[in-house]
Amino acid sequence: MNPIDQLKIIESNTVDFITNKDFIEKINNKKELKVKLGVDPSRPDLHLGHAVVLKKLKQFQKLGHMVYLIIGDFTARIGDPSGRSKTRPLLSEDEVKENSKSYVEQAFKILDPKKTIVKYNSEWLSKLSFADIINLTSRYTVARMLERDDFNKRLKDNQPISISEFLYPLAQAYDSVMIEADVEIGGTDQLFNLLVGRKLQEEFDQSPQVVITMPLIEGTDGHLKMSKSYDNYIAFNDSPKDVYGKMMSIPDDLIIKYMKYLTDIPKEEIKSYEEKIKNSKINPRDVKMILAEEIVSMLYNKEESKKAKENFIKIFQKKEMPEDLPEIEVKDGETILDVITKTGVFSSNSEIKRAINQGAIRINEEKINDFKGLFDFENGSILKVGKKNFFKIKKV
Incomplete structure (x- = not known):
């Protein structure tokens, strides 16, 4: 050339x-x-x-x-x-x-x-x-x-x-x-x-x-540059399902920027997605899923990308998780009980304990069994309370 x-x-x-x-x-x-x-x-x-x-x-x-x-x-x-x-x-x-x-x-x-x-x-x-x-x-x-x-x-x-x-x-x-x-x-x-x-x-x-x-790209919070120090990063060694899930948690206004700098999607196609999002002709979530597939394929392969997508749909979409999740701010040292209390779903600690015993509290679909333990989950994790109450964790 x-x-x-x-x-x-x-x-x-x-x-x-x-x-x-x-x-x-x-x-x-x-x-x-x-x-x-x-x-x-x-x-x-x-x-x-x-x-x-x-x-x-x-x-x-x-x-x-x-x-x-x-x-x-x-x-x-x-x-x-x-x-x-x-x-x-x-x-x-x-x-x-x-x-x-x-x-x-x-x-x-x-x-x-x-x-x-x-x-x-x-x-x-x-x-x-x-x-x-x-x-x-x-x-x-x-x-x-x-x-x-x-x-x-x-x-x-x-x-x-x-x-x-x-x-x-x-x-x-x-x-x-x-x-x-x-x-x-x-x-x-x-x-x-x-x-x-x-x-x-x-x-x-x-x-x-x-x-x-x-350029330095913003992390999953959409504000600060991606960095381990800010806990807003997606690591090369994250599992395929974690990469996919974290990609789906990014703000909509980062979709096009990530496509531009992190994928091989043709410029014309990216421009088309940008116009369709701007004119409300496509759901940003659908474009984000295309982006998430591309990133998992880059770090792993197409087969792992397909599995990660299926896992995400099975856990989140088929269980009717809302697209715009309310955020729960979590500080270091807080217990699981502290965090669940912040959701406002329960009126007492005894209700929270009962829900935990019944398996109704999950983090990233993992059942929580101990309400006394420290809340040690990553930024962007999904807290599920009951059948239809979902919250996104925001570390502060």
Whole structure:
């Protein structure tokens, strides 16, 4: 495929693309580009927020390019300061190793293993001497570091910034130098770090990498970016039925955005769904079911997707669960009794106990037997009280 056509495919749905000219030149100069993604295993699971970038990498692979997946087993011990208002706690080597174990396996749910080279940045960063680090830091200024929004804000708020946090963007940039990356991709919160990579490559007499950023999608709550910290995520390792159920719990106004960034549904088809929803010619729930099937198929396969859909219909639709469920806010430490009381269905604790003994209280169709226990269920879980009282759990 010619460079212009490749550019049109890759540029679609991106936020930053620096620069088109560099991209065309690189395609003309070499057939196979090195496309880099760095991920720090600070937590054990990938979620759909990561899938936005991975789907873009898959496009590169389909065009014949090689993806370099850099597992930041060394940089994870520093902690990426992007978007942070305070210094991250440092992770131990054992924590990082544990978190790294399933990262590659999870990424391969989307990426083609045959077109992916996996590297761990401890391979080169752990070998740097103090003299090497001094040499590295001499190639970037404190003034440039403080141009970064989160550093600048912390400085104005008299919040500390550790030297290790200054080193993080340089360490990530050095990864690009070591593999001679042609392209680096990340979320919009990574723009500063990726641009440091361009600068450092020039310092090492390399052609600067093309920088591409993708949007950060909102989580299942519809407000905050998807994150384990906000408990609004859909993990790659969630079961098919949980993925499907969580997808069905997202607000209607996220349907088109998720389709756009997380599926291979053609643009024209997505546009058609958008118009039909807008003009009330289709129930958003039906479009959401199509989306949920696509996501389960992406993470598992079509057979599991079909089973998850059948399970959802059996549990929820055939039992006439209302579409717009009232939410029950739940705080950490609350008991099952506390939460059921909030529904207002029962007038006394004795009625609640009786209903539990009769098997009339269920969470995600699991029968509740102990009203004294802590309410330890995920955000978005469905609480069923009696035959026709349904509530959606909202963790606060």
